[in-house]
Structure formats: C-alpha cells, structure tokens
Amino acid sequence: MPSTPTSLIGRSLVEGAAQGPLLFADVGLSFWGGVDPFSGEVIDRHHPLSGEHLAGRVLALPSGRGSCTGSSVMMELISNGHAPAALVLAEPDEILTLGVLVAQTLFERSLPVLCIGREAFAALRGKVFARVEGAGVTLFEQVPETAGQTLDKALPSEKTDDSIQLNEYDVALLDGQYGKAAQVAMRIVLRMAQLQGASSLVDVTQAHIDGCIYTGPASLRFAEQWVQWGAKVRVPTTLNSISVDQRRWRELGIDPALGVPASALGDAYMAMGAQLSFTCAPYLLDSAPKVGEQIVWAESNAVVYANSVLGARTLKYPDYLDICIALTGRAPLIGCHLETQRKARLKIELPALGELDDAFYPLLGYHIGTLAGSRIPLVLGLEQRQPSLDDLKAFGAAFATTSAAPLFHIAGVTPEALDPAQVLEPDVAIPVEKIRLQDLLLSWRELNSARDRRVDVVSLGNPHFSLGEFAHLARLCRGRHKHPEVVLAITCGRAVLEQARAAGHVAVIEAFGATLVTDTCWCMLGEPVIPLAAKTLMTNSGKYAHYAPGLVGRKVHFASLAECVDAACTATASGRLPAWLAPAVPLENLAHA
Incomplete structure (x- = not known):
C-alpha cells in the first residue's frame, strides 16, 4: 500500500510548479566548478552527488557555496535545457536564485526555487520524488502515478514591494529616464532586494564584475543584450579574469570555439565602460577600496578579501547582479553592508x-x-x-x-x-x-587527491599571483631550471605582471622555464595549456586543489610553493607532510590503536 505523501510549506523565492525525481544532498554545492554548464553533470569530485545529472530532477541542497559564477552556470543550464526541474533549499541562496531570475527576465525561462528551513529540509532525506508548487513541496517515498502530469509552468509575474524606500533617482531609473539598460538593471536589483528583505538601497563607490567569465552561449547573449540596450556603468568598474588570455589565446593553442566568444565577452563588458583589468585579485590594483567603503564585488575570493582583509563592505554578489548594480550605482542595504551583520x-x-x-x-x-x-x-x-x-x-x-x-x-x-x-x-x-x-x-x-608521485603540471596563481609571490618564486627559481617534461604556468593580472617585470622577477622565472598567462585563471584553463597527456597536477592553491579534479579531470598534489618548485625540477612530488602537520600522524595512529 503506498505511503501518504508528506507536504511542507516554505518561502517561494521564485514561483512556479515542477516535479521530478528527488536528488538530495546535505552538503552545499558550488555550481561553478561543481556542475558542467553544458551537460548538467555534477563534476565536483569531493561532493556526494558527483557524477549525477541535474536535468529534470528536483535538486535539494542546504545552500549553494563557493563561486559567485554559480548564477551564470544556473542561467546557462536553464537556457540549454539541462537545469534541474526545481530547486529546494534549506537556506536562501542568492547566487543560484539570481541565475534563475536573470534567465526569467532575459530569456523567459525559469524554474521554481523554494526555501523551507533547516528543520524541514531534513525531512527530504530518503524521499524518492518531489512536487514543488508555489510555496509548498510534496514528498513521495515512491514515484507517484501522477509523475507524468504536466504542471502549469507559466512564468511568474514580477512583484513589486512598496516597503523598499526609493529615492528620486531610483524612481527615475525604474521609469526609464536613464535608458532601458538601467531600467531593467534596476528591476533586477529590486527583485533581489525584496528576496533579501532589504528596506532600502545604498550608493556604491565601485564594482568588480565576475560575469565576464564565459560559461556558454547564454553568458555572451546576456552581455551583448546589455550593450544593445546602451548599457554604461555608473561607478568605476573592474573586470574579473576572463576565460582566455585575450592577447595570446591563439598562440597558446586555445580552440577558437572558446577563444572567440570568451574574448568577445570581455569586449562586451568593456563596451559598457568597465576597465581592462581581467584579474580575480582586484585588491592588488591601485583602485582597491578602503576600510568602510561600500562596494559591489563579485568573485568569491575577492569578496572575502575585501570584507575581511580590507574592511570594505560588500556582499558575496552573484554574477549578473554585479553588473546590474554597476549600471545603477545602487545596491540592497543588507548583510555585510550593515555593521550589525558583520x-x-x-x-x-x-x-x-x-x-x-x-x-x-x-x-x-x-x-x-x-x-x-x-x-x-x-x-x-x-x-x-x-x-x-x-x-x-x-x-x-x-x-x-x-x-x-x-x-x-x-x-x-x-x-x-x-x-x-x-x-x-x-x-x-x-x-x-x-x-x-x-x-x-x-x-x-582530501586536497591531495593524486596517488601517482609523478608531476606533469605545476599550476600557480589561483587567485592571481601578487608581486610578493613573484618575488618569492624568483628566489626559489634562481639558478635552477625546471624538468623538460613539466609545464610550470603562472596566471596573473596584467598590472602585476608589469610590476614583476620591472622588479626583475619575470626574467628569473622565465629563465627557470615557466610560462606566464594573463587575463585568465586556472579555473578556466584546460588543454592545451594542460597537455593532453598530463595526468597529475601540483599546486599551492587550496582553491584549485579542490576544483581541478572536476574542472580538468586530473588528480592533484597540494603543497607549499617551495615543494611546487622542487617538483617542477624533479617531475616528482615528495609526498612529505609539512613539519607543522607531521605530529598529526602519530596522534592519528594512536586514535586508531
């Protein structure tokens, strides 16, 4: 006898109706680096859903995590038909929700997003099928007879919320007095402000755009649509790493199928008035914000650095909300913009x-x-x-x-x-x-996923190398030369590269045999910069050690910069634990005795 379905009520972040097999995980998932935007496969090899495909399934996660580019991946999946049928969250997630809202606004495609709270979320474990309708989700322990029914998937209408205080400038933006691009951008900003529970907006002094990363055709269509609408940024705006070295992608052997649209995407954002910076470390630029400055930065590592190390004020802004705020100069006054929320x-x-x-x-x-x-x-x-x-x-x-x-x-x-x-x-x-x-x-x-001691590629610069890191690397490389079968590549911003060249560090590092790549970052690099025959990478980046197995399908050795240089010379990872961690081994053995 079939069991009685369980019904739960939550808060609808994006309205709609959908059903499908339930795909549940109790660990957050970064869609960027964790989900293939072209197939919908979960490629985060550290995640319990690794290898699963999202298309047509109701995805249940406690929240997203990681990269701000998750919104772009979500939009791409919705555009190409590989998105989940619905998203059920324990906590509101602005990055994933924004991806749905942008797809809805620009491409007239959507999916329901529901937040039900942590206690109710636990009830999803072990369920087989789910139906999301508005603010409710119905859970089944087996596939119901109604599984083949078509639900009403009409796009939800935009809601307005008079509780958000708008000034004369905000109203003028909404009325289209500053053009269509600013008008649409303001609508999206207000949609997110409503979801976040903001009661007012705040002026920002600068922006850093992460949406210039190419995730597929939809990301380029998005940017070019803004250009066609005459979009112009209203605050100083820098650009994150793009997906190729714009000056050298042909020389590096990048397939034009990626090189052409990825470069065009960077050009589209510059056509909106953004600076040619192309770095995931904008805090290394002269324009870095000061303590207490209200800014809108995307790119997860940059957001964390700005808030934590610089003492500036920003949220972890999703891709595409960043450009909407740059086009209006106005952001929801919520979260880390407020002293009490820090x-x-x-x-x-x-x-x-x-x-x-x-x-x-x-x-x-x-x-x-x-x-x-x-x-x-x-x-x-x-x-x-x-x-x-x-x-x-x-x-x-x-x-x-x-x-x-x-x-x-x-x-x-x-x-x-x-x-x-x-x-x-x-x-x-x-x-x-x-x-x-x-x-x-x-x-x-966990970060040291490689078992083969052989090292084929040493990847440095995730996030982009600083001048101090160039100096450190030059000291380690001086008078040495890498193994002829090892690729050692460093990604960095153009501005820092010129500083390192002027300081004499680049000459030493190039004499060692390193390759320098600007504009892009290891999260976007693949073959042929990583040779087809390469099986094992080594890095000093905890971020890249996590993402690389999914992004490029290679196992990773993680270690210090000095160990990376040694491995570049010998083509072999030492496998040594750092001295500060070595005492953990006898403690571990004792615990299992």
Missing part, C-alpha cells in the same frame, strides 16, 4: 602549532570553510603569527571555496578583529569549534 557567528580555536609554511593558510581556510557554512567565523590562535597579505589571500580563497560566508575574522590580525570583542555580540553565546591537527590532516589528504 559579527562573528562561530568561534574557531586552533591547536598548538609549530613553525608554519605557506601551505598552512590555504589548508586552514579550506577546513574552516567546511565548518563555517554560511556563518562568519572568528579564528583564535594566530594572534602571534603575523600572517602576510599573501597568506590571507590564500586563506580567503580556500575559505570561499567551501563556505557560503562573505567574511572571516582572525583575532589580532584582520582589521575589525584586532580587538576580537568588537566582532562579538555582547552577552550572546556562539558555538565553538576546536580544530585538532588530525582534522587538518584529513583536509590535507
């Missing part, structure tokens, strides 16, 4: 640590990101360590890979936590996580 919601206590190398900070960021989820952490135990800006850059990029939070605090280090009491709510108890060395060892092994 407080810590989790304390992290570190174990006793020995002498550290530069592999420590990306590993720690990666591990803390998994613990934090969407909570802003306060890290205790590094007060005397004085991590460099490059250490914090590596920490933040890895943290942003596994966390949905836009901000971290490190006691005694980051500007708002020099006095950690300033980032804690008075008289409010928050959870405490105590990290053990054995815990870090588990994350080390």
